[in-house]
Structure formats: structure tokens, C-alpha cells
Amino acid sequence: MIPMSDVTTRIQRVAKGALNDQTFDESMSLTDLGLSSLQVSDLIFTLEEDFEIEFDTEQAADVKTLGQLLDLVNNTAVSA
Amino acid sequence: MDGISHLRFIIAMNLLPLLAVPVGIWLLFTGNVSAVDLALLGLMFVVAGLGVSTGYHRLLSHRAFKASRGVRFAFTSAGAIAAQGPPMIWVAHHRRHHRHADKPGDPHSPYVDQPSLLKGAIHSHVGWLFDKDLTSDPIRYCPDLARDKDVRFISNNFVWFVLGGVLAPGLIGYAVTGGQVSALFTGMLWGGLIRMFLSNQVTWAVNSFGHVTGNRPFPTSDESRNNWWLAIPSFGEAWHNSHHAFPRSYRHGMRWYQVDLSAWIIVALEKLHVVSDVVRIGRDAQDAFVVARSDRGGGGRAFAHDVPTPLAARQREHVMVATDVE
Numbered sequence: 001m002i003p004m005s006d007v008t009t010r011i012q013r014v015a016k017g018a019l020n021d022q023t024f025d026e027s028m029s030l031t032d033l034g035l036s037s038l039q040v041s042d043l044i045f046t047l048e049e050d051f052e053i054e055f056d057t058e059q060a061a062d063v064k065t066l067g068q069l070l071d072l073v074n075n076t077a078v079s080a
Numbered sequence: 081m082d083g084i085s086h087l088r089f090i091i092a093m094n095l096l097p098l099l100a101v102p103v104g105i106w107l108l109f110t111g112n113v114s115a116v117d118l119a120l121l122g123l124m125f126v127v128a129g130l131g132v133s134t135g136y137h138r139l140l141s142h143r144a145f146k147a148s149r150g151v152r153f154a155f156t157s158a159g160a161i162a163a164q165g166p167p168m169i170w171v172a173h174h175r176r177h178h179r180h181a182d183k184p185g186d187p188h189s190p191y192v193d194q195p196s197l198l199k200g201a202i203h204s205h206v207g208w209l210f211d212k213d214l215t216s217d218p219i220r221y222c223p224d225l226a227r228d229k230d231v232r233f234i235s236n237n238f239v240w241f242v243l244g245g246v247l248a249p250g251l252i253g254y255a256v257t258g259g260q261v262s263a264l265f266t267g268m269l270w271g272g273l274i275r276m277f278l279s280n281q282v283t284w285a286v287n288s289f290g291h292v293t294g295n296r297p298f299p300t301s302d303e304s305r306n307n308w309w310l311a312i313p314s315f316g317e318a319w320h321n322s323h324h325a326f327p328r329s330y331r332h333g334m335r336w337y338q339v340d341l342s343a344w345i346i347v348a349l350e351k352l353h354v355v356s357d358v359v360r361i362g363r364d365a366q367d368a369f370v371v372a373r374s375d376r377g378g379g380g381r382a383f384a385h386d387v388p389t390p391l392a393a394r395q396r397e398h399v400m401v402a403t404d405v406e
Contacts, residue, residue, distance in 0.1 A: 036085075036086075037169070037172075037215045037216075037217050037218060037219075038166060038168060038169060038218060038235055038236070040219070041168065041217070041218040041219045041226040041232075042226075042232055042235075042236060044219055044226070045223075045226045045227050045232065048227070049229075057219060057220070057223040057391075057392040057393075058220075058392055058393050060219050060223075061217055061219040061220040061392060
């Protein structure tokens, strides 16, 4: 099980410091956090590389919230 | 880079080159332009032009050939220098353009939701760039590039490549004139900003004129058109109707007399074993395209698109067909 903190540290990294003081919860939308489409795709594919998994790209494109992202990471990791 | 930050960048990247043009004209008329300045303009126009045409467009957007990591990085960097957007965003918009060409969803059609053809042409030329709400999701449109670390790196550091593309001709001018400070500035002006203005106009003309005027040898389900007069400065991109018919083809000028500098470069690099897997669409497939659509008259945007499955939804065993976009 990959914890949320593993995902949020990567969100802070792609946001280049802009979200270092942010508190996160699973209902938060990635775009409301201020991430651009470029930053979201950077985040998604950095997670792929770091956890050595391969997302279904259609499912990845449908991710809106932090909770959905965490589910995608864990479900893909389990089925890998 | 979305929303307001995107809009700020677009304004800066349009305004600064535009302001540089009258300065350049004034320097021309006062006899203060050197051969070095013009050579730098030509050099950087070719670098940025091939970066967009061969790199961003044919290599990244349509996978018309394969290249080693170093060559891919070089072409993508050259495309970034053109200042038309990070590669992942440029490609996402462009693939979306093909999938919805001249129909709702096309980011820069002259025909969709436009009150007149003139306003539509202006929208497709430059106006669409200022839509701060426009996004084409890279995950959906270019997962292949988003999985490429180098393309992500160049996308994330795009502004530095643009600045490097302005500074480099200045430094070259400074060096070849033996350290003239004025050459540093005029090099940046001609090889950087004025080059940016000219190469942007050429690319934008493909989007505007390329869907409004010109001929349509292939009855595609959009309004794409070939424009011979734009072929040389656009490095072959102006054979836009042929390109919409066969997006993955390495050449857009499908006949020997249709000048396509980008295609010539790709063939030369293939002969040197620098690039491989060049996608060729034979004359038979071209003729079959026309015959299969012979009941359409000249085609056009009234006809439904028949574009194959998007890359993001494609199975691994997908076999390429002539009309594939990516």
C-alpha cells in the first residue's frame, strides 16, 4: 500500500515549492491545487517511474482528485 | 503552464518579437545591419524552423521516424527555441487539432464558432493562443511523450530553452566580431526576437492559410489546403492537405516537385543512419485514399472524421494504417 505522503511529496516537487506548506486531503482536486496540465502529467508519469508501474492512460487522464490518484497508484501497483 | 501564467507567456512571446520588428526596420534603413546579423537571423530561422517542423511536428507529434536519444533531444530542443510552447503542450494541441479538425474541439479552426471567415482566419492564425481556458491534456493526447524523461525535462524547463535561443545568436555575434558589445545585442535582436517573429508567422500561416486558401488534392473531412508559396519558409509544412490525409507520413509534399525541406533532411539523416523507421505512404495508398472518398466531391468539414483509435486508448498490437494520427 503506497501512502498518501509518497504522492504528496511528489506533488510538492512538481509544484517547485509552491505547495510546501499545503495540507492535503483526498478530496482535493489537482487543478484546484494549482497544478497545470503539464505538471499533472509530469506527476503521473513520475509516479509510474518511481513505483515501476504502468498506468492505463485513459484511467490516468480521468483522474481529478488526490484520492482518485492514490487509488490509481495503488490499484495499478496491486495488479502489476 | 496553463491559465494566467500561460497567457502572460503568450503575450510576452508575441509582444517582444513584435516590438523588435520596427527596431529592425529602423536599423535596416539607417544602414546599421551587418552580414553577421543577417547570417544569425538565417541560421536561427533554420534551427527553429527545423526544430518545429522536423522535431515537434514530424518526430514527436506524428512519429514519422525514429531517432536516437541524442538526436531526439537535439530536435526537441531546437523546437523549444522557437518559443511556440513546451513540446508536450504543442503536441497535445496539435494531435487534438487532427482529431477534431475544423469541427468542435479543434483548438484553432477558422470555422468553429467564428462569426466570419476573416475573424476565423485571425483566430486560427494567432487569436487561439490567447484563450487562457484552452487546455489539451498531455496524458490523453501524448502519453508517449509524457513517458519520455527528456521531453518532460524540456517541457518543464521550456522558458530556459527560449531564453537560450535568444542569447545564443548574441553570443555567436559577439564572438565572431571579436568582442563587439553591439553585436551581442543585434545578434539577439535578429537571431532571437526578429527570427521568433518570422518563424511564428510562418507556423501560424500554416494554421490559417492552410485551412482557408489553396488546393485540396485529397478529399479529407476537414478544410486543410496545400499552399505552394509557403512551402519553402515552412520547411514543407505548407502541404497541409496532404499532411491531414496522411499525418504519419515523413513527407508532406507527396510529389517530387512539392518542395519539402524537412522531408529531405529526414531522408539525408536516414542515409547517414542517424534516423530510422521512416514512415512512407506509397502512391497506391494515396490513390486508394482518393478513390475511397470519391463519393464526397471535394470532401470538407461537413464529412465525419474517420480517424483511428487515439494513442491513449490503443492496444499494443495496433497495426499502423495510412490515416493514423500518431
